[in-house]
Amino acid sequence: MTSDFAMLYPFLYGTANGADVLAQARASTEEKIAEIVALRRSMAALHGEGLAACAKAMAAAFGAGARLFAFGNGGSSTDAQDLAQTFARPPAAGQPVPALALAQDVAVLTALSNDVGYDLVFARQLAALGRPGDIAVGLSTSGGSPNVLNALEEARRRGMITVGLVGYDGGKMARDGRVEHLFVVPSASVHRIQEAQITLYHVLWELTQQALTE
Template structure:
């Protein structure tokens, strides 16, 4: 992310692009704050436009997916979510959203496969990180359940392995990815794939939160 210049870490081009106001070289507080404000507004406008584009592209498919999720829950199915890094946190948010919706909303059975540190580390250490989700689905998943995986690139091998296992078990499979979908877009048999058309990890993850919140709202409506 940085290189050594004059004994100090110089910011990378990516960091300069994200936070130009930090590297403007000015000590004028008013000018810096104006740059911060302008940068914040630009990012907000960018994510709003991206969310609107995703809705225009996938609105009907999101509704169709939610109907299938509602059918699965109505038949006794359970939701399993998974992802890596920031997507791991999002996977936990998805599970919490369905399991604990708040108010009078009906709680739905959901489990994030990223939360059991003992299982994750045991599988990683004894077998390999590529199987940390597939092995859990192999033990817990059954036909009629739902497997929902999140990735910004769509290229994570452990997600591919998990979806392969889920499809073998007759589970409803839902992928969230960025850009063009990566390897997930090439996966035969995936029931639903929603891709955020952006190359920015930050914007992809922000838009994905909207996608899974929409799925949650639409599923509740379908139920």
Template sequence: MTTESLYPFLHAGSADRAELLADVARSTREKVAEIERLRAEVLAAEAEALAGCATAMAERFARGGRLYAFGNGGSSTDALAVASLCLDPGSGRRPLPAVALPGDVATLTALANDVGFDVVFARPLAAAGRPEDIAFGLSTSGGSANVLRGLAAAHERGMLTVGLAGYSGGEMAEAAERGELDHLFVMPSASVHRIQEAQTTVYQVLWELVQSRL
């Protein structure tokens, strides 16, 4: 996907300044409306499931569990945000133990170099994961091999597994159908940008609900 296909008005050489600014404003309004619709759709469809997932997560935290968040690219940044929410929740909130696996660069690069990139999340979870812990995997496509292997390793350890995906859920949806993924939330969009924005809302809502249950 090129910048011209995303923002054609930036490549219209004949447009004057007023036309360009009008096109930018229109594009911005359309994108804001699009993410608002997607967020509302996801929250309306998943309200009960989000409540159930938050209850299960709160139960694990109450038993002394730790959350492990992981993903690739933009989803690795979201994994860091999820862990930060848990560790530094703000005044009046309960800090919760959490680790963002993409933040452990030494382990990630060692495994990628010595074994393979597919195991960079599975190996740490297999080594440190406990039944009271939570594995929180993010993937826009739902088909990231290393995220799927991480969730599978966590499932084998008896951990609570939570997945966030986009499009139609991809292989994450297949894992959920097989009973190998405890909770899955799918952002039904073909736009990576809108998927990641909606995922941000989902994990913020989960965090709020977990805090309320604790």
């Protein structure tokens, strides 16, 4: 990945003057904006049916008393928090449903990391909190985070609905049908993947709200 910057900003590694730096930064920024607009748009063909099916399943689960658990690492942990927050405290006139972001409990997170290892943090939380019919949503850009994969595995074992948001080619998360509702954002940029994922789960929330009121 180190060479990414050299590729994106060749001028940084040459002797270009300030004006060139600015012009090239402007051009590359404009490209990135166009890229995310196109990537978001492409999600309709790629995941339209999947989102509709997932929203229907989630609405039925919420109707039967399900809770949603969202989890991820780093920036994906804040996105998981946004996802949970959107469902639990919707903007405007939405219907609140129970949703928790697992990384927000620092006491549990550090206890589990210290005692059993970071790879098991979310899985152990689901083992304690999750019931059959609940919803587990794992976010990862690479699809390779062991704690996210272990938690999805645990959720599946416990009869929970599993939802996965992932980038690149889906990585390990996309293998063996381990996730029931899988949404792959085919990009190699962590930033663009996250920007498409936030739109995907916001749209998923919109569709789930519609399904809840039908």
